[in-house]
């Protein structure tokens with residue numbers, strides 16, 4: 001292997017490594033949220049407060065607090081409106097939303113909000 005050949009071989013290896021790293025990073029960035037997520041509804045918060053899901057996901061809200069709470073998708077009430085959940089009870093919301101960001105709020109405690117991020121499939 002002469003000098004020029006060795007240089008070409010090394011450059012090729014570097015380029016290949018970069019391509020592999022870029023593909024890996026791209027795959028991670030494209031990975032959608034889970035198809036099923038459990039959200040704790042406390043007094044007065046949703047945990048997690050950033051709920052990232054696939055477009056066809058199930059979000060299971062469980063009231064872990066001592067007060068009645070609700071879930072409404074603000075501005076998208078046709079999809080989810082005033083789903084009340086008593087302490088100890090759960091409500092399953094089957095997501096049927098376009099990719100994007102939504103705001104979830106409680107009708108009883110107006111300062112209680114979370115972000116719902118729906119990934120593209």
Ligand SMILES: [Cu+2]
Nearest residue numbers: 069070106109
């Ligand atoms: Cu509430």
